[in-house]
Amino acid sequence: MLLHLLSRVHARADNVAVGKLSLNLTCFSKEIASVFSTKLSVLIKNLLPFTKCILLTVEYLNTTSLAPKKDYQINRLIPGVLQLAEGSHLMFDETCLETGTLNSAGVENARLLKALTELQKVEYDFKYYKMEMMAHVQMLISSEGKSNILPAEILEAWRWYLATVRSMPQLIESDVYKN
Known part of the structure; x- marks a missing residue:
């Protein structure tokens, strides 16, 4: 959890956001x-000012507009749920997600969430074309089993990383531990 809260996108290389930890x-x-989730969201909201909690259901995916969309009649960009400030934190609760059918909007929203999780990109819909915008959003998903909609980082890779870092030699100057 600490690694997740400290993570951020440091760089981008070949369509990979380096440093993110969903x-x-x-x-x-x-x-x-x-x-x-309620207690955790209160804790995280106290620590991170830009936190949003979303209860993920089939109905939510089918009816909500996650991507920002251009309305040419009023000549304005209509904000979507995923149009967030840099450094925002998103919490998704998948435990209420039951079997059901996603309509075209639901499939599109699932694709948008996957792109945000994996690539840290949000697709803006300008009706005649779509534009990808870089994002820096931390994502925390709570679920009964492994999330199918929002694939998160592989646990084995982080175990290996932590084991490697712990086994590295530490150099502490003598004047530091004398005091």
Whole structure:
């Protein structure tokens, strides 16, 4: 969790956002997730000022506009849920996601969430064309099992990283530990 809260995009190389850590907390039942997610969201909102919590359901995916869209009649960009300030934190609760059918908007929203998670990009819809904008958003997903809609980072890679860093030699100057 600490690595997740400290993560941020440091650079981009070949369509890869280096430094991001989307986290998927699993093994939650609906009852436990509602209590835990509520307490965790309050804690994170106190630590990180730009935090948004979303209860992910089939209905939400089918009806919500996640991507910003251009309205040419009023000549304005209509904000979408994923149009966020740099450094924002998104929390998704997938425990209420049940079987159902996604309509075309739902499929598009699932694709947008996957792109944000994996590539840290948000696609803006200008009706006649789409434009990808770089994003810097931390994503925390709570679910009963591994998230299928929002693939998060692989646990084994982080275990390997932590084991490697712990085994590296540490050099502490003698004047530091004398005091």
